[in-house]
Amino acid sequence: MKLLVLGGTAWLGGTVAAEAVARGADVVCLARGTSGSVPGGARLVVADRDDPAALDAVRHEHWDAVVDVARQPGHVRNAVAALEPVAGRYVFVSTANVYADQRTLGQDEDSPLLAPLESDLMASMEEYGPAKAACEQAVVTTFGADRCLIARAGLIGGPGDRSGRTGYWPWRFAHPSNDEGRVLVPDALDRPTAVVDVRDLAAWLVDVAERGTAGVFDAVGQPLPLGEALETARSVGGGSTTLTPAGEQWLADHGVEEWSGPASLPLWLRDPDWWGMNARTGARARAAGLTNRPLADTFTDLLAWEEQRANPHGAGLTDDEERELLAALA
Numbered sequence: 001m002k003l004l005v006l007g008g009t010a011w012l013g014g015t016v017a018a019e020a021v022a023r024g025a026d027v028v029c030l031a032r033g034t035s036g037s038v039p040g041g042a043r044l045v046v047a048d049r050d051d052p053a054a055l056d057a058v059r060h061e062h063w064d065a066v067v068d069v070a071r072q073p074g075h076v077r078n079a080v081a082a083l084e085p086v087a088g089r090y091v092f093v094s095t096a097n098v099y100a101d102q103r104t105l106g107q108d109e110d111s112p113l114l115a116p117l118e119s120d121l122m123a124s125m126e127e128y129g130p131a132k133a134a135c136e137q138a139v140v141t142t143f144g145a146d147r148c149l150i151a152r153a154g155l156i157g158g159p160g161d162r163s164g165r166t167g168y169w170p171w172r173f174a175h176p177s178n179d180e181g182r183v184l185v186p187d188a189l190d191r192p193t194a195v196v197d198v199r200d201l202a203a204w205l206v207d208v209a210e211r212g213t214a215g216v217f218d219a220v221g222q223p224l225p226l227g228e229a230l231e232t233a234r235s236v237g238g239g240s241t242t243l244t245p246a247g248e249q250w251l252a253d254h255g256v257e258e259w260s261g262p263a264s265l266p267l268w269l270r271d272p273d274w275w276g277m278n279a280r281t282g283a284r285a286r287a288a289g290l291t292n293r294p295l296a297d298t299f300t301d302l303l304a305w306e307e308q309r310a311n312p313h314g315a316g317l318t319d320d321e322e323r324e325l326l327a328a329l330a
């Protein structure tokens with residue numbers, strides 16, 4: 001297979017490129033090269049997609065498939081116009097953020113979407129969902145539904161997750177902040193959560209690019225209660241730790257953020273308007289071959305990866321923060 005990856009210098013795109021190279025594909029990645037390098041065996045074409053002529057170096061040869069991870073509608077509108085005459089099919093990595101209703105649990109791909117962004121440029125991450133909806137629209141309109149696949153990814157986790165959202169928990173259980181081994185968790189253990197391992201997602205994206213599978217798919221992890229995910233992280237982290245739940249209002253009152261970032265408890269979603277994001281069925285993608293490895297395997301490999309980082313968690317609580325909160329809770 002001759003595969004063009006638009007991206008490939010960052011996490012998911014790089015994993016897709018590496019997977020395709022491992023299967024013997026001829027892989028070219030197009031990016032600026034500012035996010036990193038491309039995996040061994042792939043070739044980087046340096047181009048800035050803000051430039052309307054960015055695709056010139058790749059628009060005159062045939063591609064069996066294109067995989068695109070862009071988020072700017074202008075980048076995708078330009079790419080599909082340039083590549084439709086020379087590419088067999090287009091696989092676009094979208095997001096579950098395109099859905100209008102993030103509250104209802106158990107939804108599938110037929111639920112309503114946000115209105116697509118008209119502008120070529122998303123002004124801020126507030127427009128991420130509409131921007132990705134606009135990207136999807138450009139792909140389907142130009143390539144036609146039979147020649148494209150839209151993969152609406154849920155939260156991606158696994159080794160390489162620099163956000164720390166999925167790495168914090170196995171790391172925290174392996175490195176408790178206090179001698180008693182108490183780990184602060186939100187008292188929201190029945191809340192849905194779902195993580196799709198970056199390697200499972202990348203392997204499936206290469207599968208569908210090879211097979212020419214078309215359609216719209218939620219490429220998500222298997223939903224499970226947050227408490228189950230935390231127990232899995234605890235079993236991977238080892239040691240004799242215990243979960244210490246704190247009330248959601250209490251956490252908010254003490255400045256603890258939900259979901260991600262500094263001073264947060266990652267994966268915790270307090271706002272019911274977002275609970276559905278982690279509870280999409282993903283049945284259609286699984287029927288089309290997406291395989292979700294056990295969360296314990298993802299956490300085990302994540303922990304090994306986190307242990308090698310200088311700053312082991314990009315999200316969550318520092319030791320001092322957790323100790324202070326545990327003392328205040330007592």
Ligand SMILES: NC(=O)c1ccc[n+]([C@@H]2O[C@H](COP(=O)([O-])OP(=O)(O)OC[C@H]3O[C@@H](n4cnc5c(N)ncnc54)[C@H](OP(=O)(O)O)[C@@H]3O)[C@@H](O)[C@H]2O)c1
Pocket residue numbers: 006007008009010011012013014030031032033034035036047048049050068069070071093094095096152153154155156157
């Ligand atoms: N992380 C999650 O949990 C999550 C959840 C749902 C969906 N997603 C989706 O999953 C994908 C993640 O992809 P990723 O990790 O490979 O990439 P990423 O972190 O989104 O990086 C974007 C890629 O596009 C390239 N790029 C950005 N601006 C460019 C420009 N002006 N010209 C040329 N290339 C440009 C970057 O390379 P250079 O900087 O080197 O140019 C990089 O390779 C995205 O589509 C994201 O929306 C993520």
